[in-house]
Amino acid sequence: MHKTLIAATLALLASLPAHAQERTPSGAASVKNDVSKQAEQIFRSSFRGDNPKFWMDRLEQDDAMRLCSQYRDNPPAKLRQKIELAQKATIRYPVDGKLIGDWKEGEKLASSGRGGHIGFIQPDAPMTPRGGNCYACHQLAKKEVAYGTIGPTLHHFGKLRGASDDIIKYAYDKIYNSNAFTACTNMPRFGLHNWLTPEQITHIVAFLVDPESPVNKD
Ligand code: HEC
Incomplete structure (x- = not known):
């Protein structure tokens, strides 16, 4: 885009x-x-026809973006902390409170980079379901050989860190609003921007932590 x-x-x-x-x-x-x-x-x-309000809202910088731009993604420590706290307060959870979903659904979402493509090069039809495009920046399952390296590898995420309530919540929060942990990170704020729904995020959490998920296989 x-x-x-x-x-x-x-x-x-x-x-x-x-x-x-x-x-x-x-x-x-x-x-x-x-x-x-x-x-x-x-x-x-x-992007006529593809939910114009959704996109119009994205043209407005919020405080985090404005401050990150102002400090070229490197704000002083105090400000960084302030941004992270404010971003943390934006996180919303699924109504049933369950933060872990179905890893197979999560795998599909993590692998899809479609949805929301506008312009002249392979635009998506309006309302194409949106994916998380995690492989653009992260290694996840070993069987997927094409991945970006802007973000750290997430291969064996659950195997290394377990699936405690704290880890599950951390993974959910990180995907919902990455800036709650790392102000001005390159990682998109999937939940905050309504790019993924809370339920979809729970599926991706399962993809990261479920022992049966290919992320945690060799
Ligand atoms: C545009 C690149 C980009 C995309 C797309 C992206 N991330 Fe990230 N991600 C990063 C970067 C950079 C970091 C390291 C800095 C940070 O923590 O924000 C990161 C960090 C993380 C972490 C924290 C890792 C740790 O060691 O605690 C998790 C978890 C994560 N990403 C999950 C995801 C998932 C799941 C998706 C897809 C829904 C995703 N990311 C999509 C760039 C990206």
Whole structure:
């Protein structure tokens, strides 16, 4: 999604007529405003039909994003702590209070990177079910050979840490709102942004900790 937006913005920059730069004496700033306005228009029009309110809300920075941007993802310790506490307070749990679901469902969610693709390159049909795309950044089950390494390996997550209530809650909370533990991390805030439902998160928790899950097999 970001790549598409950046590509669209670059295309826009290249296509801006020269006179746009002469419109006001404050040149640079006004060009920037024109560009961001037009980029926003492209962004808005590219997800028509796919729950526009969901996406519009995502254009607004919340406090955590604003502070992380301001400090280039490296806020001073006190502020970092403040962000993490505030993010922790956002975490919501399933109504039945059960934090561990079905690992097979979790495996499907962790493996799927579809849902919410907008723009010109393989866009998803509106309302395509969304996945967690965990393999984009983590190794999980050994049988999946394609994975990213931005995040630490989660292979043997449950085997190494067990499946105590504390570990289950930690895994749930981390997936719901990663910034509750690591302010300004690259990991998305899946629950906070309603990308995954609390129930879906419980399935992914099971995928991480269930002894039968391929994550905990060799
Ligand atoms: C865009 C990259 C990215 C994606 C996608 C991503 N993560 Fe992460 N994840 C990270 C990074 C980076 C870290 C390490 C920093 C941190 O703790 O936030 C991390 C940390 C974690 C941790 C803590 C590991 C520990 O040792 O305690 C867990 C658990 C986790 N991720 C689970 C998941 C799951 C499950 C998914 C899919 C629903 C997922 N992540 C998707 C980047 C990502």
